[in-house]
Amino acid sequence: xxxxxxxxxxxxxxxxxxxxxxxxxxxxxxxxxxxxxxxxxxxxxxxxxxxxxxxxxxxxxxxxxxxxxxxxxxxxxxxxxxxxxxxxxxxxxxxxxxxxxxxxxxxxxxxxxxxxx
Numbered sequence: 001x002x003x004x005x006x007x008x009x010x011x012x013x014x015x016x017x018x019x020x021x022x023x024x025x026x027x028x029x030x031x032x033x034x035x036x037x038x039x040x041x042x043x044x045x046x047x048x049x050x051x052x053x054x055x056x057x058x059x060x061x062x063x064x065x066x067x068x069x070x071x072x073x074x075x076x077x078x079x080x081x082x083x084x085x086x087x088x089x090x091x092x093x094x095x096x097x098x099x100x101x102x103x104x105x106x107x108x109x110x111x112x113x114x115x116x117x
Contacts, residue, residue, distance in 0.1 A: 012084045015076070024076035032072055 019027045043051070054061050078087045102108040 008088075009085075012079070012088055016079050016084050019076045019080050024080060025073045028072035028076045031076075032068075 015027070015031070018031075075091070078091075081087075099108075
């Protein structure tokens with residue numbers, strides 16, 4: 001996790017430079033496309049079961065894609081407005097809110113399962 005955080009701290013700052021020289025929508029589209037191309041072979045080799053999940057619930061995955069298509073330009077737009085470290089810190093608090101919303105709306109009580117490896 002520390003190595004991942006270190007790598008992400010560098011790529012987030014480089015991403016801000018790239019967004020400043022282009023636009024949040026353009027950079028978000030190109031960045032997402034490149035990530036999809038790079039990781040697609042790994043998904044095909046390691047997780048054929050995940051492709052079956054997409055086929056079994058297409059509407060759910062269309063909704064996830066729609067939410068991502070709103071989140072990506074919003075993310076990069078926010079990066080242009082403030083320091084990258086502050087923006088990423090605020091964005092990462094969404095995990096805390098997800099747990100709290102799970103407790104309130106879905107009556108999730110066993111939090112140990114959420115943090116199990």
